[in-house]
Amino acid sequence: MQKRNTHETISYNGAVNVIDAEDFPRSFPRHWHNHVEIAVMQEETERSAGAGIDVSMDASAGAGTGMSTDVSADTGMSVDGHAGAAENQPILRINQDVYRLSPGDILFIWPGEMHEIVENTSGRLTGLQFSVTLFNELPDFTPFFHFFRTFHQISCSEQPELARRIMNHIRRMLSVQEKRDTFSGVEAVICLYKMFMDFGIYIKNTVLAEASPGNGGAGKGSERVSAARTFEKISDACSYIIDNCERELTLESAAAHAGFSACYFSRIFKQFTNYNFVEYLTLQRIKRAQLLLADSEKSVTEISYQAGFRSISTFNRVFRQYRGCSPSEYRKYYLR
Numbered sequence: 001m002q003k004r005n006t007h008e009t010i011s012y013n014g015a016v017n018v019i020d021a022e023d024f025p026r027s028f029p030r031h032w033h034n035h036v037e038i039a040v041m042q043e044e045t046e047r048s049a050g051a052g053i054d055v056s057m058d059a060s061a062g063a064g065t066g067m068s069t070d071v072s073a074d075t076g077m078s079v080d081g082h083a084g085a086a087e088n089q090p091i092l093r094i095n096q097d098v099y100r101l102s103p104g105d106i107l108f109i110w111p112g113e114m115h116e117i118v119e120n121t122s123g124r125l126t127g128l129q130f131s132v133t134l135f136n137e138l139p140d141f142t143p144f145f146h147f148f149r150t151f152h153q154i155s156c157s158e159q160p161e162l163a164r165r166i167m168n169h170i171r172r173m174l175s176v177q178e179k180r181d182t183f184s185g186v187e188a189v190i191c192l193y194k195m196f197m198d199f200g201i202y203i204k205n206t207v208l209a210e211a212s213p214g215n216g217g218a219g220k221g222s223e224r225v226s227a228a229r230t231f232e233k234i235s236d237a238c239s240y241i242i243d244n245c246e247r248e249l250t251l252e253s254a255a256a257h258a259g260f261s262a263c264y265f266s267r268i269f270k271q272f273t274n275y276n277f278v279e280y281l282t283l284q285r286i287k288r289a290q291l292l293l294a295d296s297e298k299s300v301t302e303i304s305y306q307a308g309f310r311s312i313s314t315f316n317r318v319f320r321q322y323r324g325c326s327p328s329e330y331r332k333y334y335l336r
Contacts, residue, residue, distance in 0.1 A: 006031040006114070015134060016188045018177045019127030028117040030093070037109040038128040040170055041090060041101035090125045091118040094152055101125070104156030106166055110149045111274075128173065132274065134189060135196050137283065139242055143235040146272040147203045147227075148196070162202050169195035233258045234272045237265075238280070245284040246308040251277045285309060286322045293331045300327045 006029070021042070089100045092107060094115045099107055103124070109115050111132050135141045156163045173191040176184045208228045237258040241249065254277060255265035270276050275283070289307035292298060298306070304315035304327070319327050 015130060015185050016173060016177065016192060017127075017129040018174060019129070021124055021126050024120060024125045024127055025117055026120050030114055030116040032112055032114045034111045034132070035129050036111060036132050037115075038170065039090070039092060039101065039107040039109070040126045040128070040167070041103055041105045041107075041122065042124050042126055043103045088122045090120040090122050092116065092120075093118055097152070099153050101153070102156060104163055104167060106154040106163060106170070108148075108152055108154070126174065128170065130192065134192060137287075138193075139238055141196060141200065142238055142273045142275075142280075143231055144196075144200045144203060145274045147207060147231075148199065151199075162199075165198045165202075166195055169198070230268060231272065233260070234269060237269065238273065241277075241281055242284050245281060245288055246306060248308075248310075249281055281308075282318060283322065286319060289315070289319065289327065290323075290330070293327060300331075303327065 089102060092099050092101070092109075092115060094107075094109055094113050098118070101107060132145075154163045154166060156167075169191050173188045173195075176187045176191065181187075208231060237254055240257050241254060251266060252262045254269075255262040258265055260268065266277060269280070273280060285308040289303055289309075292303040292306060293300075296303070300315075301312050304312050307315070309315040309318070316326055319325075319330070323330060325333070
């Protein structure tokens, strides 16, 4: 099936789209989109629960909490391997894998993944949709993107602690979106950030901690050790690019800083961050320009060069591409 013939364009009423259980399709053909989608199988009593729950995770959480740490392939459970499948369990397919959701389960569908709703007669399936740029533009999240994508189904029975924490954030998002208060959209995004913070802390304290050679990770498989070391190097490369984005950085110089060949760095950087090198460098230059536009009286031309651009025409074009307006319009309308 050709991807281009099954692409879905998603329109947003806010930063996070909510698909209520009543509106969740009973079936939907194979398609893909550039956004993150989360399907949640709620408990019967969960629809109105979740408001006001304190779901923050301590930075030391993860180790010793009983969380499952087996992510050697994919954390999803296929329909063939799901024990005790009950009637009315929603069935969804991602690429070639089929997932049957039990109450309390969460299914992540990542950008570009072909997926379909095979059957949904439960009446308890709820969905969330949001642009990956909501969290992927933040430097702290960027290196985790590769690890986030290894998770599909978070099983309430297999990974109860992780599922509970993620579900608490989702309940809160659903609650604030339903109330539609003045800052409900902002609060929903904050909940989303907290959810991925918990997710990232779980990965750091389990997957990456186990892969560390100092913790005996070398005996558990060179693939995990390699992933942990690569994660550290990519994180360092991201910091290097952010700190030096105004300079004439090249793929070769960033690769040398990370200790990789240019060819390998180009591939692995895209795999871990979802950006190629030029995209990520340009994004950091745009962010630097935004700060200068907000905090200085310098001309747009001066700012373009201080942000790393070598042409005012390129700066104007790229800024509009990323932010939907020119630098002058940004300064005039967004910062007055």
